[in-house]
Amino acid sequence: MVLSYGDGVGVYRSHLFGSPAIIGCSPEFNKFVFQSHDLFPIKWPTIELLGCTSIVAVDGKSHTRIRSYVSNAINKPDALKRVTSLVQPIIINSLRSWAEKGQVKAVNEVKKITFGNIGSMFVSFKPGPLLDMLDQDFAGLLRGVRAQPSKLPGTAYSHAVQCRKRLMAVFRKELEKRKRSSDLSDENNDLMDGLIKMKDEEGKLLGDEEEENMAASKKGDFITREELAELKNTNKVVEETIRLANIAPIVFRVAKEDAIYQGYKIPKGWNVALWIRYIHTDPKNFVDPMSFDPERWNNPPKPGTYQVFGEGPRICAGNMLARIQLCIFLHHLVTGYKWELINPDAKITYLPHPRPDDGVEIAFSTL
């Protein structure tokens, strides 16, 4: 017998992004989908915004090749050592400048830091007007990727399309410049150089780089990759922040064939949206889920209930990078500074990602 509704097993029918859809919101169902990747391949409803040949669009061998490169370049132990050196001066200098200003909107400032880090790691762009423009366009692009793909002017999607055009123009120009340059790797040695090389020599990974590129005079302030791993309490705060921030609320798949899950039919061609934010805010999985409680990480979460980075062969390729950046930031923040919320009762907006309405305005000073 095939049943019609999935209440109780965490599977629902709906209509999303212009096509019939199954919504998954139980750890077991999501796991079933994440692990049956041949039956449920990835399918973003707005893939043209992300790029039809990007890592999140391609499958099979192309996916394995690009994923292995990206993950080696940003998420493996050697890469993480490099990241630790690269991002610390940026974080430390930014926190100093917050203290000089005395009052900042933390969300905007943190975004500047993380975007600066990404700009530096991926394309060696330094902070300045170009990076600020990319930051704005990237934010516009992000607002469109989980929105209804409507070309009507004024919609989040149509704005995102314009943002993507501008972003692509900048990257294309940079790519052309590098292709013309004969001495590619000496100049940048970033992710873009690696991707260019990968096209030329299949499967080539980034070579070993200099480990320390920090300013020697500031060395005393830095923390090493090994020391970061020992910051047990900070790492609990990192996990709790990522759980509650839920920056990837849904991930997208499609049913390649008819499938049955615990008696419920998932018809071929239907979208399958895994609503992972639901899992992280379900009291069945986390006690008092909306409260920020790092102590809950004294024990591991129930099996399958922590899917913030997805699961299976498409698990987030930057999960350790994200964790490390957050850990470094928190370490320098709490050991050097104090702050107070200007609007302690500020409301939180949840779409597309949770964020306080006032941008977390804080009074900020050194300890």
Ligand code: HEM
């Ligand atoms: C807290 C921060 C982050 C969260 C919560 C997050 C979450 C996710 C999730 C849920 C997926 C799986 C999508 C799916 O299964 O369809 C994913 C994929 C991915 N993430 Fe992240 N991510 C984060 C940070 C990052 C960072 C910093 C990078 C790189 C700089 C990154 C790069 C990627 C890539 C390349 C994929 C695609 C992997 C593939 O399809 O093989 N992520 N991320």
